[in-house]
Amino acid sequence: xxxxxxxxxxxxxxSDRAVFRQIADHLREAILNGRLxxxxxxxxxxxxxxxxxxxxMTVRQAIQELKAEGHVESQHGxxxxxxxxxxxxxxxxxxxxxxxxxxxxxAFLAESEAVGARADVDMIRVSEVPAPADVAExxxxxxxxxxxxxxxxxLLDGRPVELATSYIPVDLAxxxxxxxxNPGPGGIYERLExxxxxxxxxxxxxxxxxxxxxxxxxxxxxxxxxxxRLIRTAYDVEGRAVEVCDTIMRGDAYQLSYELPAH
Amino acid sequence: xxxxxxxxxxxxxxSDRAVFRQIADHLREAILNGRLxxxxxxxxxxxxxxxxxxxxMTVRQAIQELKAEGHVESQHGxxxxxxxxxxxxxxxxxxxxxxxxxxxxxAFLAESEAVGARADVDMIRVSEVPAPADVAExxxxxxxxxxxxxxxxxLLDGRPVELATSYIPVDLAxxxxxxxxNPGPGGIYERLExxxxxxxxxxxxxxxxxxxxxxxxxxxxxxxxxxxRLIRTAYDVEGRAVEVCDTIMRGDAYQLSYELPAH
DNA sequence: GAGTGGTCTAGACCACCCT
DNA sequence: GGGTGGTCTAGACCACTCG
Numbered sequence: 401x402x403x404x405x406x407x408x409x410x411x412x413x414x415s416d417r418a419v420f421r422q423i424a425d426h427l428r429e430a431i432l433n434g435r436l437x438x439x440x441x442x443x444x445x446x447x448x449x450x451x452x453x454x455x456x457m458t459v460r461q462a463i464q465e466l467k468a469e470g471h472v473e474s475q476h477g478x479x480x481x482x483x484x485x486x487x488x489x490x491x492x493x494x495x496x497x498x499x500x501x502x503x504x505x506x507a508f509l510a511e512s513e514a515v516g517a518r519a520d521v522d523m524i525r526v527s528e529v530p531a532p533a534d535v536a537e538x539x540x541x542x543x544x545x546x547x548x549x550x551x552x553x554x555l556l557d558g559r560p561v562e563l564a565t566s567y568i569p570v571d572l573a574x575x576x577x578x579x580x581x582n583p584g585p586g587g588i589y590e591r592l593e594x595x596x597x598x599x600x601x602x603x604x605x606x607x608x609x610x611x612x613x614x615x616x617x618x619x620x621x622x623x624x625x626x627x628x629r630l631i632r633t634a635y636d637v638e639g640r641a642v643e644v645c646d647t648i649m650r651g652d653a654y655q656l657s658y659e660l661p662a663h
Numbered sequence: 664x665x666x667x668x669x670x671x672x673x674x675x676x677x678s679d680r681a682v683f684r685q686i687a688d689h690l691r692e693a694i695l696n697g698r699l700x701x702x703x704x705x706x707x708x709x710x711x712x713x714x715x716x717x718x719x720m721t722v723r724q725a726i727q728e729l730k731a732e733g734h735v736e737s738q739h740g741x742x743x744x745x746x747x748x749x750x751x752x753x754x755x756x757x758x759x760x761x762x763x764x765x766x767x768x769x770a771f772l773a774e775s776e777a778v779g780a781r782a783d784v785d786m787i788r789v790s791e792v793p794a795p796a797d798v799a800e801x802x803x804x805x806x807x808x809x810x811x812x813x814x815x816x817x818l819l820d821g822r823p824v825e826l827a828t829s830y831i832p833v834d835l836a837x838x839x840x841x842x843x844x845n846p847g848p849g850g851i852y853e854r855l856e857x858x859x860x861x862x863x864x865x866x867x868x869x870x871x872x873x874x875x876x877x878x879x880x881x882x883x884x885x886x887x888x889x890x891x892r893l894i895r896t897a898y899d900v901e902g903r904a905v906e907v908c909d910t911i912m913r914g915d916a917y918q919l920s921y922e923l924p925a926h
Numbered sequence: 927g928a929g930t931g932g933t934c935t936a937g938a939c940c941a942c943c944c945t
Numbered sequence: 946g947g948g949t950g951g952t953c954t955a956g957a958c959c960a961c962t963c964g
Contacts, residue, residue, distance in 0.1 A: 446949080455934060455935045474951090476951070493923055497924065599925040604923065607918055608891055624873050626873065656868070657869070658756070658866070658867045660758075660867065662865060681951075707931085741961080742930065
């Protein structure tokens, strides 16, 4: 609801810095200083045009810059608002320790309780697909070889935060509950261990990038929010890779935490 | 050098999808399909205006969208080019194992050899500063309490890829080579161990977000490139946090890799 | 100098949200 | 209906790059 009076300074016409950048600077400063808080409405484009005596496109370029930085999001017919962040989930490095082994939905539920958020899972889909190159390499099979794929979407307080797809070699999955939508208590890791593939370690490869259009749609991501891509490989005690899980997570909703030995 | 002939399709005026988004779709598809490769020049704005028979701002909005996604970067007076990625550095989870303990410049150099890139360090600065809240919390001291700060920038093949600032409690740093620009062989971790603080473990907290303006400047980041923020805490065998290192890394230049035990 | 992208103006019409 | 942002036009002048 704040009007442009929160923006005291005027444009320096002599400056090398473009007018729209100066306007973006004023707004950004108001956000970082807390004069504009999460959820607050920015002055309307019309107000900003009036305040700075500039054309509409100039104002819109300023707002565009703040959107790309992830500071604000616009809502058609309502206004432009300072981003409010989803609760941050901290993923600890011992989350797959056997003493509190949970997997998939169960793990997500337990982690979510820690931040006091409601957890949901939807878009569960189990199928057989050709292995993508990234996955095949980790499973030590040929790209395109058939694997079992289990994909799902996780939501926190009703907001989608994570897309995950597990890939399991067919010889480990066929004829087990791993092919079911609900793989049973303990999740697929328990099913794998029941078949004699005792898990020994996991390797997580972490990347960050901007989302694809499809990812942005499924995660309701506005501009300026990057994603984590986390590819986890599960190894059994014999050193065989028995599962690869490819996960896309909202960058603003997660903190990953890892412990490294010094020896 | 590709002309607009690589973009066969015309705009669907009847579509709900905005014209500039359809143009962006055509260009994005050409990039993802490999018709436009890293380093290739997109058709000029004038060519795209001609090809699609639209106004210049419409073309520019399309290009703006691709920039925000990290697919292209523009060069004033030259053209718009498909992004070419810097070599990716893989940071393995055993990189601080004592058997190949290297720190700071030495570690960066060793890691860089693995990808066949030249490594440099600049902007080294050692000072005493009030501890930021994130750091104080991890060092278990009061925010604002004075700590020794060691900051530097790392470059790969002459391109900046990482900004790092280490924070060390003053009682561990004063009167040692930790205060020097060059802390000596083995880096500050060796100096800390010489003082009886044998290192036991590290904890790394990983975040991703869009860069601040300052970070974008120091890392020469264009639009659409997120950063990793990695905060590493080093603990000695007595459980005391003896160093916190706050690092900003180009998201397109790093892959982080961690190993987790299953028990 | 020709070609390129960067900035800015001054309009227009539309779709969406709220009251 | 009035206010909001979304899209698009048709110009203008500028700064940078390259031959």
